[in-house]
Amino acid sequence: MTAKSIVIIGAGFGGIAAARALIAAGFTDITLVEKADRAGGVWRDNLYPGCACDIPAPLYSYSFAQNPTWSRRFPPQPEILDYLERCVADFGLAGRVRWNTEIASAVWTGAGWLLTTTGGEELTADILIPAVGQLSRPAVPHLPGAETFTGPILHTARWDPAVELTGRRIAVVGTGASAIQLVPAIAERAAHVTVFQRTAPWTLPKPDRRYGRGRRFLYTRWPILMAPARAGTWLMTMVTGLAVTGNPVANGLLRGISTLQRRWQVRDPALRAKVTPADPIGCKRTLFTNDWLPTLGRADVDLVTEKIIAITPGGVRTADGAEHPCDVLIYGTGFAATELLVPIRVTGEHGRVLSDVWRDGAHAYLGMAVPGFPNMFLVYGPNTNTGNTSVVYFHEAQARWIASASRLVEGPLSVRPEPAAAFDREMQTRLATSVWSACQSWYRTPSGRVVTNWPGLAGEYRRRTATVRTEDFTHDG
Secondary structure: OOOOEEEEEOOOHHHHHHHHHHHHOOOOEEEEEOOOOOOOOHHHHOOOOOOEOOOOOOOOOOOOOOOOOOOEOOOEHHHHHHHHHHHHHHOOOHHHEEOOOOEEEEEEOOOOEEEEEOOOOEEEEOEEEEOOOOOOOEOOOOOOOHHHOOOOEEEOOEOOOOOOOOOOEEEEEOOOHHHHHHHHHHHOOOOEEEEEOOOOOOEEOOOOOEOOHHHHHHHHHOHHHHHHHHHHHHHHHHHHHHHHOOOHHHHHHHHHHHHHHHHHHOOOHHHHHHOOOOOOOOOOOOEEOOOHHHHHOOOOEEEEOOOEEEEEOOEEEEOOOOEEEOOEEEEOOOEOOOOOOOOOEEEOHHHOEHHHHOOOOOOOEOOOEOOOOOOEOOOOOOOOEOOOOOHHHHHHHHHHHHHHHHHOOOOOOEEOHHHHHHHHHHHHHHHHOOHHHOOOOOOEOOOOOEOOEOOOOHHHHHHHOOOOOHHHEEOOO
16 A cells, blocks of 8 residues: 555544544554644534533444543533543544644645645645534524624634623523523523524433443443443434434334423423424434423523514514513524535635535535545535434444545545436435425525435445445546
């Protein structure tokens, strides 16, 4: 195998998995480029109160690096960040990372990739692996008058711990995965919390529990004991996976559990009507929580469903003319998940710019390869998000496939247009009749194309990425 230089952009779960797989495959010239000063991706950036995993830790971790010391089934953000930083050290990656280095552009030269940093420095690579993910750029709504607000404005993914929340009136815009963790965490200390909801999310009870010292000791001493917990978690996500991919029995089971949770936790009929979803379950991300609904029932928490029409210097104005005073404004509005690789400008063969190729929505063969962009393999690319299980499982499958594909690189290696187009047609045909096409969400572009999610179960993706179909690639370039 000819020596090849490889640059991986991003040191989150995906980039770390890719680097480890490449090292295991015998590659030595590997550089991870990370814009921050430490690893972690979203688990480094999301510091808001209450931030925790919403997939059980036995599955939300690498299969080859199980962690025996989790404090609970759904660990908090600091533990996940610590886990990732230990993986960087344990996998021998620390010396391979260029910290505080952000890539502005990547250009295919005909022989390799020329990368330019935001500081003007140039790097070269035979193989380019963007691993910036789908959840790296916060989505900030454009609300009229936001510039006039006199208090602090935060986004859950750009948290400022210096902003004091105790005794203050807080406005939270959004009711997604971040907001349902944040609001219960701050309600006790805030003077008042007003939550602005556009659509009610489906929720399910969160089967969380603490892991005691005895369990952690046994897991550390005999790691094989962690296997049943991982297998059990996998089976649980199989049920949720069947529910969102069309199985009526599994779907009915989850809807029934969610309905019972609302009836049990929300006794006020008016509030229950507000938190009852109108969209099909799974259309937007289903959220695991035990304290979201009870928190909304507190006397010092209001749930507002009227549309926001403006931000004023002292609060939020809604379509009914009401003014909602607040001292701190927080956006829990998620990420620009469909704008993959932005703001990096990627230029492939014949001067084609990737953002132009993806103008109508991102697409890639197996979510990893794009025709006309040789020797570039994406981690967590289009249609590789999961609506029900651990995305780390997908990252591992992609890392193995990328390591195998990289072995084939002897000069330009590019996926052929025909199999790439056939794959995209299959994805969009399956997704067009899926639950994710039933409503507008961060899974879709404004035109309605679902560019984030895989249409089937995770096991199917793993099988289809088990080997590289060499006939789908060309060495012309």
